[in-house]
Amino acid sequence: MRQVTGWGAGRAVVVFGTLLALPFIFSQDWVVDIAFFGLMYAVLAVAWNLIGGYAGYIWLGFITFFGLGAYALTISFQHVVLTSVWSPFLVIIPIGLGLAALSIPVALLLLRVRGATFAVVSLAVLFLAEICASNWTTITNGAEGMGMPTPPIAASLFSRPFYLAMLCLLAVVLLFSWYVLRSRLGLMLFAIRADEERARGLGVPTTTIKVVAFAASCGFAAMAGGIWAYYVGFIFPIFAFSANTMFATVMMVYLGGRGTLWGPLVGALLVAPAQEYLAYTLGNSQLYLIAYAAVFLLVIRFLPRGIVPTVHDSWVRRRARGAVGGSERLVST
Amino acid sequence: MEARNVTKRFGGVAALDHCSVEVAPGRVTGLIGPNGSGKTTFFNVLTGYLAADGGDVFVDGAKVARPTPQRLYRLGVVRTFQYARLFPDLTLVEILALAVAKPFLSVFGLRVEGGDRERAMEVLGRLGLRALAARRAGQLSYGQQRLLEFGTTLMAQPRLVLLDEPTAGVNPVMIDILEGHIRRLRTEGVAFLLVEHQLDLVMRLCDTVVVLGRGVPIARGTPDEVSQDPMVLDAYLGG
Amino acid sequence: MHLALYGVILGLLIGGVYALMASGLALVWGVMRMINLAQAAFVILGAYLDYTAYTMLHVDPFVAIVPIAVLMFALGVGIYYLFFRPLKAERQTLSTLVSYALLLAGVGVLGAVYSTNVRFISPAYGLQSWTVIGFQLPVVEVYGFVISAALVGGLFWFLSSSRLGRAIRAATQNPTAATLLGVKTEWVGAVGFGIGTATGAAAGGLYGMIYSFNPNSSLDLVGILLSIVVVGGFGSLGGAIAAAVGLGVTSSLVFVYAPVWSGLGFYGILVAVLLFRPQGLWGVPQWRVE
Numbered sequence: 118m119r120q121v122t123g124w125g126a127g128r129a130v131v132v133f134g135t136l137l138a139l140p141f142i143f144s145q146d147w148v149v150d151i152a153f154f155g156l157m158y159a160v161l162a163v164a165w166n167l168i169g170g171y172a173g174y175i176w177l178g179f180i181t182f183f184g185l186g187a188y189a190l191t192i193s194f195q196h197v198v199l200t201s202v203w204s205p206f207l208v209i210i211p212i213g214l215g216l217a218a219l220s221i222p223v224a225l226l227l228l229r230v231r232g233a234t235f236a237v238v239s240l241a242v243l244f245l246a247e248i249c250a251s252n253w254t255t256i257t258n259g260a261e262g263m264g265m266p267t268p269p270i271a272a273s274l275f276s277r278p279f280y281l282a283m284l285c286l287l288a289v290v291l292l293f294s295w296y297v298l299r300s301r302l303g304l305m306l307f308a309i310r311a312d313e314e315r316a317r318g319l320g321v322p323t324t325t326i327k328v329v330a331f332a333a334s335c336g337f338a339a340m341a342g343g344i345w346a347y348y349v350g351f352i353f354p355i356f357a358f359s360a361n362t363m364f365a366t367v368m369m370v371y372l373g374g375r376g377t378l379w380g381p382l383v384g385a386l387l388v389a390p391a392q393e394y395l396a397y398t399l400g401n402s403q404l405y406l407i408a409y410a411a412v413f414l415l416v417i418r419f420l421p422r423g424i425v426p427t428v429h430d431s432w433v434r435r436r437a438r439g440a441v442g443g444s445e446r447l448v449s450t
Numbered sequence: 451m452e453a454r455n456v457t458k459r460f461g462g463v464a465a466l467d468h469c470s471v472e473v474a475p476g477r478v479t480g481l482i483g484p485n486g487s488g489k490t491t492f493f494n495v496l497t498g499y500l501a502a503d504g505g506d507v508f509v510d511g512a513k514v515a516r517p518t519p520q521r522l523y524r525l526g527v528v529r530t531f532q533y534a535r536l537f538p539d540l541t542l543v544e545i546l547a548l549a550v551a552k553p554f555l556s557v558f559g560l561r562v563e564g565g566d567r568e569r570a571m572e573v574l575g576r577l578g579l580r581a582l583a584a585r586r587a588g589q590l591s592y593g594q595q596r597l598l599e600f601g602t603t604l605m606a607q608p609r610l611v612l613l614d615e616p617t618a619g620v621n622p623v624m625i626d627i628l629e630g631h632i633r634r635l636r637t638e639g640v641a642f643l644l645v646e647h648q649l650d651l652v653m654r655l656c657d658t659v660v661v662l663g664r665g666v667p668i669a670r671g672t673p674d675e676v677s678q679d680p681m682v683l684d685a686y687l688g689g
Numbered sequence: 690m691h692l693a694l695y696g697v698i699l700g701l702l703i704g705g706v707y708a709l710m711a712s713g714l715a716l717v718w719g720v721m722r723m724i725n726l727a728q729a730a731f732v733i734l735g736a737y738l739d740y741t742a743y744t745m746l747h748v749d750p751f752v753a754i755v756p757i758a759v760l761m762f763a764l765g766v767g768i769y770y771l772f773f774r775p776l777k778a779e780r781q782t783l784s785t786l787v788s789y790a791l792l793l794a795g796v797g798v799l800g801a802v803y804s805t806n807v808r809f810i811s812p813a814y815g816l817q818s819w820t821v822i823g824f825q826l827p828v829v830e831v832y833g834f835v836i837s838a839a840l841v842g843g844l845f846w847f848l849s850s851s852r853l854g855r856a857i858r859a860a861t862q863n864p865t866a867a868t869l870l871g872v873k874t875e876w877v878g879a880v881g882f883g884i885g886t887a888t889g890a891a892a893g894g895l896y897g898m899i900y901s902f903n904p905n906s907s908l909d910l911v912g913i914l915l916s917i918v919v920v921g922g923f924g925s926l927g928g929a930i931a932a933a934v935g936l937g938v939t940s941s942l943v944f945v946y947a948p949v950w951s952g953l954g955f956y957g958i959l960v961a962v963l964l965f966r967p968q969g970l971w972g973v974p975q976w977r978v979e
Contacts, residue, residue, distance in 0.1 A: 229963060233724055233781045233782055233784075236724070237724040240915065241919075244908070244912035245956045248953060299561050300557065300559060301552075301559055301562075301563075302558060307540060308537050308548055312536075312537060316537075316548075317518070318519050318523070318528075319606075320524060320528075320549070321520070321548065322554060323520075325554070329557075364789055367789075403805075403904075404797065406793045409790070410797070413786070417776070
């Protein structure tokens with residue numbers, strides 16, 4: 118059923134091959150820049166899906182850890198002159214692990230509530246973090262923001278190393294997501310999503326399982342935040358801890374298909390580049406907020422399960438009609 | 451297993467008032483009583499879903515401190531629910547594999563390990579659901595879901611099974627299957643605590659019957675003794 | 690001591706306005722089991738409408754609250770039928786996310802219409818204050834408190850005494866039974882959502898006279914409103930009101946001693962409540978087995 122089918126591996130090779138080739142085919146920096154944000158949202162969406170999709174916990178404080186990762190990296194490079202473009206990328210790994218560990222007490226606090234209550238309480242975490250970052254000026258320099266040292270790299274190729282780093286992270290998080298899906302952990306997360314009380318009655322250690330998914334998603338968000346901070350070079354609390362980024366991530370997961378392996382990636386790669394492109398051509402306006410909301414409302418209304426499950430099911434149905442015999446499930450739901 | 455002086459209040463009302471029940475291995479104990487007499491509450495306390503306000507739960511003579519569903523599950527205390535509560539998106543094999551009690555680190559192992567799959571197939575075979583193994587639980591009929599629900603208790607190598615109205619909404623053929631399994635497991639030393647409205651099944655199957663009335667056991671004994679007891683008749687007709 | 694007492698009094702006054710906002714949230718939770726994140730956008734929309742009525746139509750901002758509330762009631766009902774009624778599966782979490790979408794859309798629309806400049810509703814009496822035994826009480830805040838208290842009282846009366854209000858309460862406590870008894874729960878949901886929206890907008894008019902605002906103020910308010918309903922306990926109207934006043938006083942006191950951190954007062958209490966009483970101070974636990 119959910120084995121590594123030739124299809125699955127082939128799909129991964131095609132997707133990542135294309136993404137890897139992209140900056141070398143379209144070397145204009147603005148294209149790579151847009152693609153970078155596509156990958157960043159893909160990482161966020163796939164990571165959020167671990168807790169939001171698999172376990173069904175609408176974790177709206179997720180971007181807090183993106184912001185914390187961004188600040189952690191920026192703060193640790195405050196008085197450093199960069200001789201190589203790569204060294205900060207290595208620091209991102211301990212930052213991700215450390216913030217994943219830090220997320221555990223947060224998880225234990227928040228997971229005392231469930232459902233819609235969990236969603237809104239976790240959103241409060243994001244606002245709380247933004248207030249702290251804006252006001253704790255001795256560490257974050259407050260609303261004036263703080264900068265990363267400039268890496269030694271030619272302006273025309275500036276985006277490329279960041280793009281490749283984000284692509285690596287995407288590969289790791291997708292691999293992790295695939296691993297969770299085919300492990301007993303994933304089975305338990307699905308059981309929790311469907312009926313947490315019943316899962317407890319079958320001996321599922323629900324709290325521990327949820328904390329594992331929660332911490333993993335936070336760790337990946339922190340790493341994405343680190344790469345982002347290094348790339349944009351200067352960070353502000355309102356962008357590091359943004360309610361808009363948060364919503365965009367959730368919306369992409371719902372668009373692509375929550376609880377699926379590829380859905381979040383599909384959703385992110387569809388929406389994020391479009392959003393960045395429109396921002397380039399139209400200038401940054403309030404309009405994209407309205408567009409976000411509109412896309413989400415349309416998805417909920419007309420594609421409630423998201424693109425990937427819907428397309429997959431219609432494909433299976435067509436195949437079944439073509440009398441090809443047993444319809445094996447290639448996309449894991 | 452034994453519950454001693456279990457008390458549970460909702461608001462000011464005592465749903466269970468110093469309720470003590472003992473369940474011996476290899477015996478089926480029936481728990482009957484009119485609606486609202488506290489049967490389901492008692493189940494929920496025994497399985498760790500509700501924290502009791504007073505009283506203790508003992509397994510093998512040892513007190514269970516802070517009982518939770520997971521902890522009791524590890525001790526071999528498993529239950530079914532009154533309504534079929536299953537995971538509609540998971541396949542039958544997956545649900546049964548989930549019910550296997552395993553060490554924590556196994557969560558990082560395969561979704562369904564080979565050994566668990568074989569056991570699940572065996573249980574499905576016994577329940578006559580083998581052909582549906584790869585189906586999702588949501589596609590089953592109600593009666594089949596109840597059987598699957600019972601099947602999860604077989605996976606856990608239980609020592610005490612609490613069945614909450616296992617026959618409600620199940621057709622007679624499936625009730626026979628269920629009854630056969632209960633009898634077989636009883637000979638293997640598994641204890642049962644059965645809440646059931648269908649009294650003829652209770653009379654047929656149970657070794658001991660405990661009658662609850664307003665949160666306290668008002669009678670206990672063999673099915674015959676209990677059915678003669680005037681207090682029981684009074685509780686059913688008057689309460 | 691004098692300063693602290695002054696802080697308490699000002700906190701009480703603003704807490705009354707928060708209570709009005711939060712009572713709408715509690716009502717919507719009651720009929721829909723959903724935290725309406727868009728309530729914060731409705732509040733700021735109310736503030737902008739009040740601002741427009743005052744600056745362009747020269748209506749007294751306190752008077753303008755009445756037609757604004759009526760208008761926003763209609764808007765709330767429309768939004769309910771358009772966005773919330775169609776939801777089927779996973780209603781609770783999905784409607785929360787839909788309200789998040791509406792919140793961001795609201796911020797976007799307000800930004801496009803009114804720009805992101807900071808506004809303030811300042812009628813002629815806006816800066817006056819009364820001196821009562823040595824305390825300077827701003828006229829606007831006193832009026833705001835009185836109006837809020839009257840509206841919250843009116844809401845209580847409506848829910849307990851009117852036929853429609855009782856239907857809403859019945860649907861709140863037991864949707865299934867209410868349906869069996871002939872209460873049209875969908876309709877009740879629409880009315881409840883409309884009233885919630887109207888109270889939010891009315892509170893917004895008052896808010897805009899006390900604080901300056903721009904579209905992004907909605908996001909600041911979200912955190913405050915969330916803390917209030919979580920601390921008060923979901924669906925408990927009295928709890929929300931008590932929590933609003935309590936949190937108003939707390940943050941006002943924090944403001945007296947550490948102005949920068951006044952926004953955090955709410956969150957500190959929120960965390961404490963989550964730790965020790967996750968169902969909220971006046972709430973009932975949400976999860977029971979069967």
